[in-house]
Amino acid sequence: MALCTWNGERWIRPFLESLAGQHHLPDELVVQDDDSSDDTVALVRALAPTLPFEVRLEVNSRRVGSTANFGLALERCRGRFVALADQDDVWYPEKLSRLVHEFERDPILTLVFSDADLIGEDGRSLDRGLWDTRQVGRTLRRRPIVAEELAATTALTTGCTVMMRRRVVDAALPFPGELEHPVAPMRHDRWLTLIAAAVGTVEAVPERLLGFRVHGTQETGVLVGADLPRAVASGVGATLRSGDGRRADGLRARAEQLEVAAERAELLGDFGEARTLRRVAGDHRRRARIDEPGRGRLRLVVDGVRTHAYRLDGWGLGAAMLDVARAVLPRAAAGRSAGA
Secondary structure: OEEEEOOOOOOHHHHHHHHHOOOOOOOEEEEEEOOOOOOHHHHHHHHHHHOOOEEEEEEOOOOOOHHHHHHHHHHHOOOOEEEEEEOOOEEOOOHHHHHHHHHHHOOOEEEEEEEEEEEOOOOOEEEEEOHHHOOOHHHHHHOOEOOHHHHHHOOOOOHHHEEEEHHHHHHHOOOOHHHHOOOOOOOHHHHHHHHHHHHOEEEEEEEEEEEEEOOOOOOOOOOOOOHHHHHHHHHHHHHHHOOOOHHHHHHHHHHHHHHHHHHHHHHOOOHHHHHHHHHHHHHHHHHHHHHOOOOOHHHHHHHHHHOOOOOOOHHHHHHHHHHHHHHHOOHHHHHHHHHO
């Protein structure tokens, strides 16, 4: 299994203790530290001899970021099944055994991922699950086998909930440079899920198999409670006020990333998924054109609704309404003129 660390001295001990308490112990723990400046590395080295599995630690000479760091860790993994881990979570004892059971039950599965409990900095439950923070949670519980369309349009997986077969790792590496786009990076877990769908089947496991820690210093996390509506309202307002084209740049970046995934799917022989990915990429490119000056922008939204470019849920409806506002308001053109 692959664990990436960076300045995690506060969290690393409870995580490693939870890993040592697994009913199904890992064969190895590959730790890739991204040039921590605290005592994370020292703690890993001190705790490694006390753990009931092999620990292989490597420290980067400079920071490379989380996605590239996971790429380095995965290159060093040797297991038949590979799980991803974050330094700040707490795994429940049945986590690894439950996911391994799914692979042993169904040889077609290539990647599985679970739900998780949300916990606070102090480790106490926030009385909410990870999937509860996402519109797609209900869909995953109702249809655990993930359709190619859903994988192409939605960031489904959170890395610490994921386990995959070796062939997914081999097919996904090396990570393409397009993942590191400065406006809209694609994280390692989404890339791995797209590749897993090209070499087999992706399944959602509804049990909450770990405590996902929510705190202010995590790189990627979730919005809970009153933070969610405030963040959504702030994001919508910023988009409508902005004239710098960042939203269009982000959509084009997403299109490029999906097109690279389509190329990888074609190399792997899954031409059906490649067509799906290219169609979704085309939807993103059409939505990016809404910010271009000129007539016909509202027609782009209408065409997107007609061709099902927007998801049939609350997030899809919100995206369509936001695009309507972008199309009918003179925000983008006015912003560019003001900066000219």
